[in-house]
Amino acid sequence: MGFLHRHRGFTPYLLLAPGIAFLGIFFVVPLFYLFVESLKSGSFDFGYTFDWAWSNYWDAIRNYKGHFIRSIEYAAIATLLALLFSYPLAYWIAFRGGRWKNLLLLFIVAPFFVTYLIRTLAWETILADSGPVVGFLRDIHVLGPDGRLLATSVAVVAGITYNFLPFMALPLYVSLEQIDQRLIEAAQDLYASKWKAFLRVTLPLSLPGLVAGTLLTFIPAAGDFINAQLLGSPKQHMIGNVIQSKFLELTDYPSAAAMSFVLMAAILIMVFAYARAVGTEQLTG
């Protein structure tokens, strides 16, 4: 440590070196390789060669526009539903939870302790044609006698919403919990109605959690393919399903790589636009 003491300026770099090198080699470099791959042309049997094949991108967008739009649509709806569902719950735990807060929080995280795929399979059981939910909905004629939930957008969006709920509820809870109760009391002392105090004090103060929650939900939701695969049919397939099958089943690497970049670009653009709109600098810590 004598060396470190004499060269204090180096210390942070020595601490960073192993981890950053790892991320550099196995996160940044792979993205570069993916980018190069996306500009190759040829075939799997004769090999792909790099020749600035930008057409991969145009083809990806043109041929799979529906899948891209559906992914964004499903992710946006699921994010909104998760927000509407989680906000009152997080609010209740933060303001009414008392000394049981941490234990109640455990209920929110509990779904994460069951393997993602098994959780989704459980929804398959719940929404199955012979299951109680479909039976009830048929009885009250919301669904026709042959109506189903599985293999519909409803099932896929419901699955996505459920699977990413904790990502929304946790950051919401964290920012609600930090709010100084006296601020809300002050607003009410100054004759703000309960509702107005919520809109003008609580809601703005919980904005960082709301922003973090929406991003943490939207990003994985847009790239998801498991819910569409297990709860949907090919009609509900999202861009993740296409990328997955092109990579692993059809071995059409360049086109799959191009789609991955389009997806990433679409998400990044939306994230930055959103971050600008709400004007938060909490994102990168």
Add this chain to the structure above:
Amino acid sequence: MTAATATAARPRESTLARFWAFVRHNLLTAYAILAFAYMLLPIAIVIAFSFNNPAGHFNYTWSGFTLNNWIHWDAVPGIRSALILSLEIGLLASLIATALGTLIALALVRYGFRGRGATNILIFLPLSTPEIVLGASLLTLFLNINAQFGFTTILIAHVMFCISFAVVTVKARLIGFDRHLEEAAMDLGASEWATFSKVTLPLIAPAILASLLLCFAISIDDFVVTYFNAGPRTTFPLFVWGAARVGAPPQVNVIGTAIFGVAVVAMVGNVLFQMRRERSNASAA
């Protein structure tokens, strides 16, 4: 006449008003209870169906209680080796990622240095990249360098997506940390290493433990990135995926329930420990 109706109507009105106030006051609580039920429903299904005695090939409909699935949890070919692989990867990946992440967190919180902002962004990026892109890019790298897919590629993938979580977890703890304790140790003649091992490390030990648990949980649950980079090997989630195509056996639910049980015991223990510590802190103060 009018006076009589007015006096008769008043008590009824006030009961109604009181009822309305009661409903309004408890509406949120009722909602929270329903919300928790919704979040826990699929978990209950998973646990219940681990005791199911399926009549045919599908474990979708309830057809009788049995303990057989628990007694013969590894009766399904491949399930034992898949679980062992998941545990090995989870253990190694969480150790490596937490070690690398702790060093990065120390550098970020303790030192002002050139490139700090860039480092923060590099840590943030993997968290905001859809898993499918992480998996696809790493696959492209491995394909291009002709890597042998298997244990090593899975381990690399898991360390890669765990590092950022480790950094964030440890950083959160370091930020609220009193530097004067370390200065005091140094003033009393402790070397830099002695200060680190006797003062810093014990103080951030809970954060390191939290990071280990979090990384382990994320690793053992991961499907997407593993699916792209596993080659011929099968982790537990990959096993579930394969089994789901032909109807997952109840043993899948058994292991899912077991993982859930271990995680809940660990979390409840942690929460109770924290509550006790808070109480003893409060009584000491």
